[in-house]
Amino acid sequence: MSLLSIQDLEKSFAGAKALGGACLDVRAGEVHALMGENGAGKSTLIKVLAGVVKPDTGSIAIDGAPVAIGSPADALRLGLRFIHQELSVVPHLSVAENIFLGRDYPRRWGVMIDWDGLNRRAAAVLAGLGVTHIPPGRKMARLSVGDQMLVKIATAFQDASVDGDAPARLYVMDEPTAALSAEESQRLFAVIRRLRAAGAGIIYVSHRLDEVMELADRLTVLRDGATVATRDIAGLQKLEVIELMIGRRFAEGYPPRLAPVSGEVALGVEHLSTGYLQDVSFEVHKGEILGLAGLEGAGQSEVIRAIVGADGGHDGAVSLAGRPVRIEEPVSAWAKGLAFLPRERRQEGLVSSASIAGNVSLPHLDDLVRFGLVLDRAAEAEQAVDLGRKVKLKSKGPKQKVRELSGGNQQKVVFARAIAGPPEVLLLDEPTRGVDVGARYDIHALLRELTAEGKAVVLASSDLPELVYMADRIIVFRDGRVATTVSTEGLDQARLAALCFGSPAAPSA
């Protein structure tokens, strides 16, 4: 019998259909992937399960018995637990305190908190998930995002029956690996497999097809609010999944190269060093995509940020088309024809209160001026429309606020900003993170067009297939240094992953 059975959910918001015929069936002891493009209805479905959104019609059953989830408290009582990418942790409390937050701490003499006892209990909860590398007394803020997530899962996992909650039976994980390194993701997967072995059901939402294929037992694909298919992962091809999600057929997952790389150097970096980076040197040629790979925080982002002056000064020299340039602030990077796409779209990329046009024009306002100081709004809107078309942005027009857009379309707005100008070199930090499959393909196609026009692209990514298929060469970083540079000719993902991790003997915990 199914642990969770959802039948024909329908939900409309102000006339717009978010769900129309969504079905989902999760068994105990399985990892069930939920996939679909942004806007396919995954979030709404999860919100229904969480008791945040009430469906118009449809039914939910647990263990075959129909249930009503009217509030988050109901969801908790039914044994549902939710792990989101944005974690709600208390950073200045310890791991143990976070795990037992809001519950009674063990006491000594009735009044004093028994910290040792608390830590022991936390360690036991973590050990139950196979997590032994996190000291329970450590401040939450000092943990990596991946470890914070493991703590969060431990919090959900601990047997809460003493406090009257139902024990956790079904975990809903929404893009849990979005901000994790490959290593942290593997740790998370190990924990998820343990939860599965313990008989829990896991609904796993992710844009990363590879990890879904690795981790999940079955998958359900949503498109336009309706369930398109539920399949066993065994024997399923990736291309099939993509086709199910987007409903159209790709020749292959990545667009082909359009033109060869030129011999001219567009960007030269020599002996670049910061507090973290050590003596980084490389060249990018016109028409080339240079990939930057490595484990999370190995130096890929830092190199890009150092080149555009995002974090202040650095040692070493940067040259554009052979001419040395001095860049200490992002403003001079943009002025010299370097476009920068930061890693965190919402925190670093977008002004979400502003319109699409206002976001696109930000670095280019000086080109949109009449009489020396008046903003030419017509030209600004025109720029947003032109570039929006080029990046295949789906919107209601240049005046629409960016916060109303889906993740993929928001990223396209940041891209439109980057290609305005136009720049000679694009520095992209995780350009397809959290972006749906369709938008991802559009972005990759755009990169191909840009390089065909002779632009140089530096692409830092934790998405290994993206690097292997899109880049011409890849620099692998380790601990702030260039470990090696490889051509993507004949390179496979496994080999690149091995390079990122270093030698097989390298410490992994």
Add this chain to the structure above:
Amino acid sequence: MASALKTYGTLIGFVLVVLFFWIEIPDTFMTAKNWLNISQQVSMLAVVAFTMTIVMVMGDFDLSVGSMASLAGIVAALAFRDGHGVWVGVALALGVGLLGGLLNGVLVAYVGILPFVATLGTLTVYSGLAFLVSGGKTIFGRDIPTAFSGFARSGIPLADMVSLPSLTIVAAVVLLVVWFTLEQTTFGRRLYAIGGNKEAARLAGIRVRRLRFLAFGLSGLGAATAGLMYASRVASANPTQGSGLMLDAIAAVFLGMTMSEEGEPHVAATLIGVLILGVLGNGLTQMSIDSYVREVLIGSIIVLAVASSSLGKTKG
């Protein structure tokens, strides 16, 4: 419907306040003469609130505007007492305002002190300076040239017994300049981007520090302008006469912010905020209601307006 109420609630509240006084004071409230009078009464607050809007667009505050207004008035009056002409005194006062504002800008943008703390510090410094240079005394009488004090009493005659006061014209000019700067120039667009997301703005090539520095300079300039208007109006200067301006100015901007969907300050909305405060003051005075009641009312209105507009915005 509910969102319309949120957006227009403050405007509706303003209309209700006006209707209330119109009914309660039928003879004198809804007359051109009274409205011109209100416009003059609020002109100093208006100037400070308009330039305060510039820094609040970036999500910053300037608490020092009140003591800066006092200091600027004192500086001008001392210049007059030493025999300098009107324009010298005015230029000195505005120069002090600009410099004081830029000092706030340095502290906030380049030293990196929170605006609340930095301008709280300079509030005290400017106030102390005003007492220091004036010896704590009011400067009045023959020391103030009639050309200066006459300005606030002058105006453009419109009809019998009614004229458009010069101070109102000054406030209107400042309104236009600030509106143009914030809404029509790239400078203004950049300030709004900073207010929306400082880090994203910086990474997108906006000189965040320089703009914050300059914006505080403008706020100081506005405060000094208001200080001069005040000194002209009462034909004297004393080291505390601007002290009421700061809270009312911030309140006016807050009231205005409740009218924007994004919670962003806009100078036209600030004008509504200023008018609400001004009309309340004027109406309650005419009804001979104690001025402390006005304080209680204004405080309550601000809390109500901000609470109603943040309902539903900050869910979850």
